[in-house]
Amino acid sequence: MDQPRTMFAHMLSAKGVAVVVTNHRVQPLPMRPAEGSGTGRLVCGACGRQFLVTVHSRDRTHARRVLFFVLGLVGLALAALLLWLTFGVAMQPDGPDLDTEPDNASWYGYTGMAGIFLPVIGLAYLINARKYDGVGRLRRIGEDGTTSRLTAGHKLLPGK
Ligand SMILES: [Zn+2]
Numbered sequence: 313m314d315q316p317r318t319m320f321a322h323m324l325s326a327k328g329v330a331v332v333v334t335n336h337r338v339q340p341l342p343m344r345p346a347e348g349s350g351t352g353r354l355v356c357g358a359c360g361r362q363f364l365v366t367v368h369s370r371d372r373t374h375a376r377r378v379l380f381f382v383l384g385l386v387g388l389a390l391a392a393l394l395l396w397l398t399f400g401v402a403m404q405p406d407g408p409d410l411d412t413e414p415d416n417a418s419w420y421g422y423t424g425m426a427g428i429f430l431p432v433i434g435l436a437y438l439i440n441a442r443k444y445d446g447v448g449r450l451r452r453i454g455e456d457g458t459t460s461r462l463t464a465g466h467k468l469l470p471g472k
Contacts, residue, residue: 317471
């Protein structure tokens with residue numbers, strides 16, 4: 313069991329338009345459960361509003377990091393493969409039959425799209441794999457007991 317690096321923050325002030333100065337009053341999240349996931353209740357120390365946040369166990373957090381990492385690598389590998397295939401096809405001296413030209417056009421279209429999106433998605437997953445802290449979204453508990461994603465002035469700050 314341990315504490316997530318992510319902190320819960322009550323934003324005390326946000327001033328200016330061009331220059332935003334934000335002060336946070338931070339407090340730690342609930343401890344990780346020994347296994348699985350747990351939803352903990354947080355009471356803001358600054359304003360007393362109540363929040364819910366889901367925290368995953370160390371094992372589950374680690375498993376998701378590995379998953380994101382693998383997905384990121386697969387995305388980058390696929391992008392590399394598509395680029396290689398595209399250039400491989402293009403550089404064949406006698407080329408594929410001219411009959412297949414319309415197919416080639418759409419092939420380039422698809423690989424062009426995938427060539428842009430796959431590396432971006434792959435990198436996003438790789439970054440996420442590093443940063444992921446096993447913490448779900450913050451939800452606010454309203455006065456009537458319902459939960460809301462609108463956390464007005466409160467947020468989760470990723471740990472360093
Ligand atoms: Zn607060």
